[in-house]
Amino acid sequence: MKRKAWCGSADHPVSRRGFLGAAAAGTAFAADMTVLDALKQPALAEELKRQQKRVILLWLAGGASQLETWDPKPGVETGGPFRTIQTTVPGLHISELLPQQSERMQQTAVIRSLNTKIADHGGGYRLMETGRLPEPGVAFPHLGAILARELGRIDSHVPDHVSMYTSTEGRRKGTAGFLGARYNPMFLTENMMPENIRRLEAISEADHQDRAALRDFFAERFSRTVDSAAVASHGTAYERVRGLMASDRLFDISEEPQAMRDKYGPTQFGEQCLIARRLVEAGVPFVKVARAWWDSHGQNFETHRELCADLDHCMSALMDDLADRGLLENTLVITLGEFGRTPRINGSLGRDHFARAWSCTLTGCGIKGGAVYGKTDDKGETVVDGEIGAADLFATIFAAVGIDYEKEYMLGSRPIPIADFGATPVEEVLA
């Protein structure tokens, strides 16, 4: 299976300079697009369209087993006890542990040929969060930071990058690296309500509003006499803070009807998936929901019986909810972890770390639902067709949401492509 690389034509991707120009225009003129007829300007229309894209990463921390999820091998010595089930896509079978997903596979593409080689938690996490191997002296940004930068709006009133990770094992915040703190995640660990964005209790709501109005009054008068980018930036920063302070209700699922909460179920993962939907609906471009901890060195089958039930139900509820709201076509839902698990079953009926042949899924925005890419051998020990690495997966994710995966950031005078050098997207899973 050969993959087509991005053609590289100048006609396809918007140029970086044009891109940035359009982004700036989008920011400046978004307040009154009807007057400017903005959507008739191709670059700007493309930019605005791209800015409606969202990504939810369901992070299967610790490493879920591909054999108990997306690439089952029933009846062989490495296959384990579970059977497969036919999905809504002819010829596509997944583990019986995912019955609800089996009814929704026409919306999902499966990649069964990840070979990322690094099979320790720390190294695997660093690779799969940045899409490349670490380099001394360069702080590469997390996937979420890149997507926040590329899909977010500079004047957004909601967070760009939200990460939920309540379990303590394997918890890593993820960093925006050289993109700067602006793109660091709002990182929720102990509870799901962001800390430090609430109005101080000592200040009443009326006082809070009055202060804002007074600041706006002086700022507006000042800006009439001083035409300065610094002043404009100052004003934007205040707007953003006020927006973030007002966004705390997005995390409050008690605002949802009980029937909707019931659809997601009573587990913490379900509640966090519901929060993720609320966030992307409000315009948050990247949300990570970590579901730990899949590191099943002992009792792999019992662990997956538990955790797959949670994943199957919550992911299905999320997909349905996004689809019902018309959001799925613009929201990419990813299942991914730091690696998969060994085909060999150890003495504790466990599976150990394994990065040579494992799977992930992509659902929704920009994805050809029902596609299956890559193949492993009969025992699941090696990739025999369509091998890809982390960089290729990142290129695929970027392409799915309309980002030029060859785009470069400049770190000083050094260009750094957002997907690592040599990466190519998996065209077969792209719509």
Add this chain to the structure above:
Amino acid sequence: MNSSLKIARADKWNQSDILFCVARPNDSDRLFVGSSDFGVYEFDLSAEKPERVRLEGEQHQSYVTGLAVAGPMLISGSYDGQLIWWDLAEQRSTRVVPAHDRWIRRVIASPDQTRIISVADDMLCKVWDVATGELLTQFSDHGEKTPHHYPSMLYAVAASPDGRFLATGDRVGHVAIWNADSYEKVGEVETPVMYTWDPRQRRHSIGGIRSLAFSADGTQLAVGGMGKVGNIDHLGGPSRLEVFEWSSGTRRFEIEDDKKKGLIEQIVWHPSGDWLLGAGGDHKGFLNIYDMHSGELVTQESSDGHVHGLVADAALENLVTAGHNRLERWTIAAG
């Protein structure tokens, strides 16, 4: 009891698969095992080098996790939810019964060998007529979900030697005792320590009641599993045995051992009631002898692989264990 009992390995036969269960017609040399390759095999232990022979006919579609001998028949249960009857003389399957909606965890025969009792992750205990394969009754006292909203599992079932009682045990540590004629619940005991839920680090669970055994007089019930686990990625908890006078709910003993960790998968009482044998393991295996007067673990032996199944003679002097990549024969004698 004689505290100088010694466990000694007499033979070991390496296997390429995982053997989950073992059964033997009354003290014969014919031994049957259930395998991770979905097969049921016979070994002739009288041979110098026993060769395995796969029983023919209809086969299971998943791990074979329960075996019981009832007269001329062998009945196997599997994670595929099916029970299969095998004719021991013909070495062929004769009946396939879709028995449970989820994994079958354990299959036993009633002491008179007229009934088969199976437990599964549909949380049901079902009783079957050996002669006809018909379902006689089904019952449960076990919730389908754990307190943390995940699927529960029903691992263990045992019959009292006099055939009057059954006991069933689940993942969260609940044991129900049943009248084996009316199938009404007549008692219950709780062993919550057997279930470890990690709410903070890893947010899932491990453990469960993996073995049950009544004493010879039926008054005491031994419950096997694993104690609290720090890191639930591994079977790293202490083996744990609890013994109850079940009619009053009195817990006589709680015995944990950290030297050889893991689950107690099998329990066999000595006919005298003076001691019992527990076997299981983590990635390695163990056989433990517990004094039922003092409540102490008095003798311990290791296996190189996790022990899943065990069959012993009536005097508990000779036994065979089935486990991860091996079949082993052991003796127990005064040292």
